[in-house]
Amino acid sequence: MWIGSITKLQTCMACMIGIEKGLFTLDTNVREVVPELKEINILTGFEEGDFPRKPITKSCNDQITLRQLLTHTSGMIYDYGHDGLKEWSAYHGIQDNTFSGTLKGYQKPLVYSPGQGWAYSPGMDWAGRLIEVTSGLTLEQYLKQHIWDKLDMTNTTFRPDLRPDIQKRRMQMVNRNRETMEITKDCTKVLQALISKNTDLMTAESFDMLTKPQLPSDEHFLEVIRGVGQGHLGQTWDKGADGTFGFGSSISKQDFVDRRKKGSCNWSGMPGTHCWLDKETGVGGMLTTQVLPPGDPMVTELLLEMEKCLYRHTRG
Template identity: 30%
Template structure:
């Protein structure tokens, strides 16, 4: 059977993938895997220092920033954030529409939104491009949501349920980013540079490509599978080869800093963040107790049911990021928690999440292994990317075990 490297090279040579960077390491420094396959742009080979649109991988960094604010006593996880995010005072819940007039039906939320809600997607905030109710709501409004629309206007929407009563992927981390900026009196860029990137020696992550020319120079060219597919389309089912595209996900230069998805950076630098959290006791980012809280299941049964249904819908078609439907899941502060051992070798207690162009990170504290699959394909959910990411995940545990990493040591929960 072809090796891991051979299978990725074959996939790239065949046009099934463009370019991909695969990274993994253990917290003790015994094991490191760093490989790049395929192309960065037409005719140009990719290398491990390539930079990517990190998209929702940004959420982990914003969570770290927010938890640092908690550690300093600037806010508590269960505080009402509307005292700082005053735009959320009196927020309404969208319950449906009057079918005769198409007017939205709205009611004032009774529960207050907390920082914990923002970090765990239990606030009731959603993404208008992903939720049909919100899509319909915004279709009734004047078309003012453009690239130049202010950040707060673009992330402001009614809720989909009472805060704390369910789970819906949405703009909570964008609001958490605004919260960090207001608490600290600085931009997310400046804050993360001082409190996350500099402590780990990270030079090639930013919200503003114009500030770091090397990030711009090394940025991969976007690709898509399916010529007619839009950024927010469902993944192609036709098995087309990938093709280079001029689709732009971020403005450059960029005036806004979205805590939920605005960063650009190198996979190698992002892995430093994963490894630091994995090595909880020696992390320079957060106290061990804070990291333990991040990896503690946060969802009540109602939220866990909603999350499980979300994953099951993806798992049915083997969509990128999905876990098999029997997997026990919850959500931590920063990402999805996998609460049962996975067939790939990933252990119960692992935290993971993804980014729009089919990137995915994992932190498995039970085995001490962190990994990052940095892909570059639109739309999100790409089936071939899922197949190859799962292959990478399986092989990583075998490679780590071969150098003496105890990958079967179990959950840290």
């Protein structure tokens, strides 16, 4: 089961742990720590000509803080969300998947000055790189040591091909559904840790910070969540709902009809993976599919019906 950007939640948790350990702060200028981010410009346009045109950029000396990376306000954006970056990548010969999973695949210009907008982005990947540089561990090693092992998440990894223990268990799971359930169970252990504020991982204060609103203004976030991003990022939201963003999570500012309550957090992944956590009621859940492209309407309907059913059951 590929869970996609559900891993962003775990990376945010890892950052909270790193802050507690004194590796960095939310206001650390990541450009001063991560060498690959020292030289990064802002894309401002293109010269006239045929596609792909020569990009025009301007220098940017602004700080990029960890807070901005975790809240998607760093100025970064994924190619698929920005026509300009698609053309920039085409001009530089960086096609889809050419550098997938590598640092080079994310070394691209900003599309707005840090702190001056909101766009779903690979900022979390750079937060993971900050952890690696400051801890001396790979992100996988860090997550395993500080989260996965403590929660007995034995089926979670970025690279199953490099984990003989996981490969052996997968071979023993003749029924594919069983394998899927084991991975989903790992993810729900993270939700359980959040709702119970499991102090084996971090302090209660860090858990609170992780699930609280963090944006100075919701304007840019709501433009995305109510606009073209509704089908993916706002897939589980009531249409036109009010909300904000925290560290890696969308946060509702109102009750959803027959579902989660005000203040609930949610996360999603590209292949139709969704989870939410309702702090008021203590109810949370996860839906895992492997359906592309993101925003599939049947996945949306399935998630909404599952959530409504769960809340009917808890009320009963």
